[in-house]
Amino acid sequence: MDSGEEKRTRIPFKERPDWADVKPVPQDDGPCLVVPIAYTEDFSETMDYFRAIYLADERSPRALQLTAEAIQLNPGNYTVWQFRRVVLEELGVDLHEELKSFDRIAGENTKNYQIWHHRRWLAEKLGADAVTNELEFTKKIFSQDAKNYHAWSHRQWVLQALGGWEDELAYCHQLLEDDIYNNSAWNQRYFVVTRAPLLGGLEAMRESEVNYTVQAIRASPENESPWRYLRGLHKNDTQSLVEDSQVASVILDVLTSKNSHVHALSLLLDLLCHGFEPSEDLKSAVDVLTPQSCSPDLALTKRICSILEFADLMRVKYWNWRKSTIPVQSPTCQNTDRLADLCARMSDL
Amino acid sequence: MAEEDDAFLMLSDLDSEDSIPMFFDKNRHICYLEMMLELLPSPYQSQEINRLTLAYFAICGLDILRSLDRVDKEGVINWVLSLQAHPRDEAELSNGQFYGFHGSRSSQFQPNDDGDTIPNASHLASTYCALSILKTLGYDFSLLNSTSIIKSMKNLQQRDGSFMPIHSGAETDLRFVYCAAAISSMLENWSGIDKEKAKEYIINCQSYDGGFGLTPGSESHGGATFCAVASLRQMGLIEDDILSKNVSSCFINVPLLLDWSLQRQAATDGGFQGRLNKVTDTCYAFWVGGVLKILGAHKFIDYEGLRKFLFTCQSQYGGFGKTPDQLPDLYHAYYGFCAFSMLEEPGLSSICTELGIPNGVYPGF
Numbered sequence: 001m002d003s004g005e006e007k008r009t010r011i012p013f014k015e016r017p018d019w020a021d022v023k024p025v026p027q028d029d030g031p032c033l034v035v036p037i038a039y040t041e042d043f044s045e046t047m048d049y050f051r052a053i054y055l056a057d058e059r060s061p062r063a064l065q066l067t068a069e070a071i072q073l074n075p076g077n078y079t080v081w082q083f084r085r086v087v088l089e090e091l092g093v094d095l096h097e098e099l100k101s102f103d104r105i106a107g108e109n110t111k112n113y114q115i116w117h118h119r120r121w122l123a124e125k126l127g128a129d130a131v132t133n134e135l136e137f138t139k140k141i142f143s144q145d146a147k148n149y150h151a152w153s154h155r156q157w158v159l160q161a162l163g164g165w166e167d168e169l170a171y172c173h174q175l176l177e178d179d180i181y182n183n184s185a186w187n188q189r190y191f192v193v194t195r196a197p198l199l200g201g202l203e204a205m206r207e208s209e210v211n212y213t214v215q216a217i218r219a220s221p222e223n224e225s226p227w228r229y230l231r232g233l234h235k236n237d238t239q240s241l242v243e244d245s246q247v248a249s250v251i252l253d254v255l256t257s258k259n260s261h262v263h264a265l266s267l268l269l270d271l272l273c274h275g276f277e278p279s280e281d282l283k284s285a286v287d288v289l290t291p292q293s294c295s296p297d298l299a300l301t302k303r304i305c306s307i308l309e310f311a312d313l314m315r316v317k318y319w320n321w322r323k324s325t326i327p328v329q330s331p332t333c334q335n336t337d338r339l340a341d342l343c344a345r346m347s348d349l
Numbered sequence: 350m351a352e353e354d355d356a357f358l359m360l361s362d363l364d365s366e367d368s369i370p371m372f373f374d375k376n377r378h379i380c381y382l383e384m385m386l387e388l389l390p391s392p393y394q395s396q397e398i399n400r401l402t403l404a405y406f407a408i409c410g411l412d413i414l415r416s417l418d419r420v421d422k423e424g425v426i427n428w429v430l431s432l433q434a435h436p437r438d439e440a441e442l443s444n445g446q447f448y449g450f451h452g453s454r455s456s457q458f459q460p461n462d463d464g465d466t467i468p469n470a471s472h473l474a475s476t477y478c479a480l481s482i483l484k485t486l487g488y489d490f491s492l493l494n495s496t497s498i499i500k501s502m503k504n505l506q507q508r509d510g511s512f513m514p515i516h517s518g519a520e521t522d523l524r525f526v527y528c529a530a531a532i533s534s535m536l537e538n539w540s541g542i543d544k545e546k547a548k549e550y551i552i553n554c555q556s557y558d559g560g561f562g563l564t565p566g567s568e569s570h571g572g573a574t575f576c577a578v579a580s581l582r583q584m585g586l587i588e589d590d591i592l593s594k595n596v597s598s599c600f601i602n603v604p605l606l607l608d609w610s611l612q613r614q615a616a617t618d619g620g621f622q623g624r625l626n627k628v629t630d631t632c633y634a635f636w637v638g639g640v641l642k643i644l645g646a647h648k649f650i651d652y653e654g655l656r657k658f659l660f661t662c663q664s665q666y667g668g669f670g671k672t673p674d675q676l677p678d679l680y681h682a683y684y685g686f687c688a689f690s691m692l693e694e695p696g697l698s699s700i701c702t703e704l705g706i707p708n709g710v711y712p713g714f
Contacts, residue, residue: 027454030431032424035404037389037397047455054468055458077398079456079470082517117520147627149563149570153520156566183625187568190557195566224612224625231605232557266608314616318649 010042013049018062024048025055043073054083059090068101075112085121095122099130103137110141116150120157131164139171146175147184156191165196180216186225190232202233206240209233214250222260227267242276255285262312265289269304273326301326371660373694374667378686379416381667382407385679386420393679400453401432405478406683412485412707413686413698422486429479432457434471436497447516448501449476449532473505473514473528480535481706490536499541502529506543510550511564522563523554527576531704534583544584551577552600558625559605571613571623571636574606578640579703590645607646613637618661619654631662631669631681634688635705642691642702652692659685 013019026048029036039047050070053063067084074080088098099122102115109115119137123130135158141151159165169192175185193205210233216226230250234241241247247267254264268286272278278286278300286303290296294306305323309316386407396403408425411417434448434457442448451457452475458468476498483490505513505525512525526547533539553565554577560569561577581587581601588594596603613621613633620629621637634655641647661673662685668677669685687705690697693712701708 028459029454030428032421032428033387034425034428035386035389035400035407037393037400038391039394039397040391043391043394043397051455051458074395074397074455076396077455078472078515078517078519079398079468082470113520117518120520121518147624149568153564153567156564160566181626183627184568187556187562191566228558228609228625235557312616314614314619314651314654315611315649316651318611318646321649 012042012045013066014045019049022049022052025051027051046070046073050080050083054079059087061091063087064091064093075109076114078114081114081118085118095125096129098122099126099133110145110148111150113150116154119154123158123162128162131158131162134158134162135164142175146179146182149184152184152188156188159191160195165192165198168192168196169199176216180220181223181225183225186229190229193233202235206233210244210246214246217250218253221254221257221264222262224263227263231267231270238274242271242274247271248276248279248282252279252282252285255282255289260311261289262308265304265308265311269301269308269322272301272304299326370663370665371657373689373697374663374665375414375696377665377667378682379411379414379419379667381664381677381682382410382414382416383419384667386411389679397455398452399475399478401429401450401475401478401482402452403679404429405481406679408482409485409706410679410683410686412709413690413700415696415698415711417486420486426483426486426488429482430493432475432479433494434469435494436501442497442500445504445516446501447471447473447505448497449473450479451475470515470517473502473512473525473532477528477531480532481704484535485706485709493536495536495538498532499536499538502532502541505529506546508546509553509565510543510546510548512547523551523561523573523576523580524563526550527580530580530583534704539584542584544586547580547584548586548600551581555601555606559602559607559609568624569609571621571633571640574610575636575639577601578606578643579705582643582703587643589643592645603644606640607644610637610640610644611646611649614650614655618658619651619656620658620662621655628672629658630671631659631688632671632684634659635684635691638688638691639702639705647691655688656692659688 013022013024024045027044046066046069050066053066064084064087067080067087070077070080071084088095099119102118119134123134135155138151138155138158141148145151159168169189172185172189172192175182176189179185193199193209194202199205210230213226213230213233216223217230230247231241234244248271251264251268255261268278268282283300286300286307289307290303291306291310294303298306302323305319305326308319312319389403393403404425408420411420429450432451432453434451436442436448446469448469449471451471456470456472483493504516506529507513507521510526511521511523512529513519513521514525514528529542530547533542551561554561554563554573556562556569558569561574562568562570563573578587582589587599591599591603592607613623615622615629618629620631621633622629623633623636638647638650641650659669662669662671662681664670664677666677668679668682670677671681686697687700690700690707691702698707699710699712700706
């Protein structure tokens with residue numbers, strides 16, 4: 001409750017001797033009050049003094065102090081931030097100090113866009129000097145909130161603009177060790193694998209990454225993140241996805257275990273739609289799961305949709321629609337299915 | 350402050366699950382918005398810069414609830430218009446500044462007697478909200494100086510196709526591409542935006558998992574995905590009900606996007622989450638639901654499950670909170686109303702999904 005203490009001991013500007021020469025400028029709301037806000041006294045007074053200083057374009061140490069107080073109360077006000085940057089430059093303030101003093105404010109407002117924009121502005125000015133500090137700072141944020149979108153965005157910007165990629169893959173690994181469900185960490189992993197200059201890109205990393213991902217899937221097959229990551233590793237290259245024996249093998253393992261089958265079946269369905277030739281083992285794994293109400297002659301793809309209608313009840317209409325559109329969606333699939341349908345009809349005869 | 354905190358605690362204690370009505374409590378929602386329109390409690394002061402946005406939630410919300418008659422339309426229109434930034438002359442339009450709407454009085458300054466340059470901090474999101482309010486109130490846009498908005502908006506588009514929200518510098522991402530598209534769409538003038546570049550930026554934001562992140566490389570997010578899809582729709586780059594057409598040749602991966610969006614409805618409670626493995630939240634029923642609506646796939650949602658979840662977030666004092674255990678706020682209330690409108694709740698106005706505003710159509714009347 002530090003901030004509460006501070007508020008109680010705050011001396012109003014009108015009682016501060018060094019502000020005696022400033023005439024506050026009140027907010028002029030005009031005649032019609034639409035969503036007026038019940039401002040606290042501190043808030044109104046601080047903004048009234050800010051207006052005065054801003055209009056006078058006073059670039060002084062006390063103006064800098066005033067913007068800090070205004071930001072505490074009104075962190076979303078971009079005019080205050082922008083004016084602070086003008087004053088910082090005018091006064092030639094050491095930006096390392098500025099960065100440090102904002103660690104605390106940022107810590108309290110980790111979801112405010114303006115604070116992060118200010119950090120980026122500072123880091124940009126400091127250049128390579130800022131890398132270690134910014135990577136450490138975001139790490140500190142992630143130790144409290146590992147999925148903070150602003151902090152991830154800042155970290156990605158630091159890596160791309162200023163560097164510091166060396167330990168990033170290891171850091172992603174560490175975060176995933178802490179929480180394998182952390183999708184932000186999976187996303188960052190993808191970011192590193194596809195963009196880190198020294199790793200050689202997606203194709204060079206694919207095999208080792210598939211190994212890593214398949215392990216994570218085996219450990220928790222209901223976790224959607226690694227399944228999506230696995231597809232991502234074969235982005236824009238369905239052929240390599242279809243031909244990857246590790247992918248088929250992890251699907252088989254999950255289907256024959258007692259775990260949730262939804263993601264495995266969903267991926268298998270897409271594979272089949274891209275011309276994947278399933279092994280006998282995979283076919284019989286699907287057979288076992290197929291509901292009895294299903295005609296045994298139904299095409300494999302359609303049977304998978306039928307299983308999903310039961311296994312993923314929330315999306316029963318989606319899987320039903322998928323079932324009805326399979327031949328339309330993919331030419332390869334269309335042929336396979338037509339063939340299956342033809343076989344089914346022939347066996348009926 | 351201490352007293353207020355106590356009052357809030359008390360409210361949240363009362364907001365226990367037993368007392369939450371399991372129906373859409375329209376009258377309470379109207380009361381809630383009327384109260385907010387009259388005076389926002391002081392915790393909103395940290396959002397003071399976005400007062401136009403808060404007004405947008407209250408006024409467009411009342412229209413969804415079909416209660417615009419409670420609003421002093423002329424007064425609101427004049428207030429909104431008073432927040433517009435005007436260049437002094439034609440030449441100023443090419444000085445790099447944006448002449449849109451200020452978010453609130455605190456970023457707006459009147460010219461002084463010496464005719465010095467007035468600091469101008471008009472903002473794309475505020476401009477989107479201003480136009481949304483004006484459109485909802487039936488204001489005739491031909492009376493508006495819209496040329497200055499469109500012409501100066503060009504100054505905000507970046508080389509990568511994204512938009513900056515204010516000319517003095519801020520983060521650039523998909524949110525502001527969306528605002529620029531919605532502004533162009535409402536003003537029916539697309540000359541302020543390089544569509545090809547915007548399209549390229551949007552494509553770069555589609556993640557490996559099918560959703561969209563706010564910037565290229567960032568994690569897929571319900572809100573960002575809405576901004577991407579709704580922008581493309583408004584720019585005419587994807588067709589309405591695209592699923593009924595051939596999607597394989599589309600420049601974004603539609604099947605993966607569809608699958609990602611539908612998987613955001615959590616099997617656990619029926620609500621929508623904004624990202625993988627995150628908790629469900631009222632607003633994503635609109636953001637992700639809106640994506641599905643634009644794709645022509647809203648019908649695949651489990652309506653019953655979603656309604657049940659939203660009812661748990663409905664406050665007994667009107668409005669919606671982010672999650673079942675939270676107090677209502679204007680943002681979640683508004684997107685809760687939008688979500689119910691898309692679920693075809695009787696007695697609500699339907700909405701124009703891609704603009705995020707009521708379209709003045711009252712089904713059943």
